[in-house]
Amino acid sequence: MVIEYLYPEIANLFGDSANFKYLRQSLPEAEFVETALNDVPAFAQRKVDLIYMGPMSENHQILALTKLRPYRDKLAELIENGTHFLMTGNSFEIFGHYIENDGLKTDGLDILDFHSVTDIGHRYNGFFLGERNGVKITAFNSRFSHSYPDGNCSGFAKVLRGHGINKEHGFEGITKNNFVGTYLLGPLLVLNPLYTKGLLEKLGANTKPAFFEASMDAYKRRLDEFEDKERNLD
């Protein structure tokens, strides 16, 4: 199994590299590839099972988009063929029609049917409680942007508390086949051991995530807090 982390030198703003580290500890037999901005991505050269990318500053997001543009058709083919993608924070916005920031539109890879709008004057922070395939998702939001589906897009998780892909939408994130794009950032996989267990199974690994029991203890306590209506999660 091959797991690729795209652009770790810029796509790791909020503890997100923990997702890659946690996968590495959970899948000791797998091969882990870190692809720098000037490298040819592994997915362009051979079979990769999961491609990960984390959030970036707004300038770096455009840089990553520029670097991925030559591989647009390959990425579209991989998404269509069911390769797993986990794109956290604003990294998934690269896959939409365009990213608008301060009136300037930058063309995205135009693979998925949505667009994004960045408003650097207004930061949205909040906690997120959602549900995906019966599993509760606990996570964090911190962003300047929102995304807007332009057609038939599936969400990553149903919103139970907090904001989704935009302030009105009832779903968080964008999915297509095994592509998961989500604004939820930070150590998402560590925070959600049950979701991670399901992801490992889908990748064909019949194993529990690393430190599963300790992660579950922390997850249950967090879930109690997030489900407590007395607590402010905005």
Add this chain to the structure above:
Amino acid sequence: MIRFYIALWAAKLSQFLLRLLGRKGTYFAGKLAIKLCPDFIGRIGRPKTLIGVTGTNGKTTVSNMLNDVFASWGIELMNNRYGSNVDAGVASALIESAGICGKCKKDIGVLEIDERSARLIYPYLKPDYLLITNLFRDSMRRNAHPQYIADILTKHIPKESKLILNADDLISSSVAPSNDRCYFGISRLPNEPDARENIVQDVRICPVCAQRLVFDFRRYNHIGKAHCPDCGFSSPTPNYLLDSIDFDGAKMRVKESGETNEYKLTANAVYNIYNSLSVIALLREMGYSSEKIASAFDSLKVVQSRFWEEEINGKPLTVIMAKGLNAVACTRSFDYVSTEPGTKSVVLMLDDVFDEKESSENIAWLYDADFEFLRDPSITQIVTVGVRSLDSKVRLLIAGVDESKIVAVTDEKEAASKVDIEGADKIFLLYELYRYDSAVAVRNQIAQRMKEVL
């Protein structure tokens, strides 16, 4: 103008009444004044010379050092030492030092200024000197990312301000590029490795051409000296270069404008040595002689609320402010503890006080902090304390700390009883800034046990 005077007098009256009630350091007066007169900060009198101190880490320490130096010279300052560092705190400090007509009674002012408050302060108040300690990741909720903060500063720093910048920090040293500036930096010291690996390293690519930077050496995070092999971009050359430290003799040597001067070393940790060096650079730029500065340094101490060590029955108990939600500041504390000689038991009280009361805590920052330092074999026990103790436990496990060394305690009252008093040579307690009072309570319980057991 009438509006200004109404605001000034109302604010001064509120300060007088609050003082009668025994309240010090509140920013209420400033808040009231700005509410009544939005450009109040620009209308009230300012000292003849105004120094601003901003940056992610060290601005309180640097401001306090400056206050102490000026006090040792018998100079009374306008400052916000006991107040807040946002616009209302700055306004309160100005009101405090102003007469009834709004004229400032002090010649020199030192203001610690929150970096995100730049847009609310600098349009009205233009520091003659602005010292930027560094720019790192901080709370993602408030500060987003370092480039966001650097852009805010570049946009709002007055063009008249002379900047005192950290040459070893490629983020803060690049702000407001058209301003007059000088740099301070520390040479690679003997025994320093080529690169200290940290999770957070926010300058990996060239800001000019986006090629991968080559670090000639990296002290921690993105602090160090780098160049771009493609376009020639490089770290700036320091005007004030600390090139030698004598830890035993507590001296540091600074090369400045062709001369070399010695100063007392007021701290052992390198991040605090940067703070001392920045103070020297600023004072030299203001025209004070190195002899006068050196003499003032002889009486300086590190602020005790941030570093407090006491030996109890022959065993050191050390309390360090580690600044929760701030991965880089915590990492520096972890690094410091891990390299201290002897075996250690470490108590972590890092939960955010406000999040705990009102909602929950975004613990993503734990994964930016290098808990990996705490897997050092010299650390024999780690007690994680608070509602997030289970999250800290998971973080420690992922860092490679053996589970048998970790004790997770939710209730602070139980923390002291879990500390292995006899098993380690030293005991450290690392606490989040706003958790000081409860950290002191736990520290006192540990001290009591040490008196009983040892």
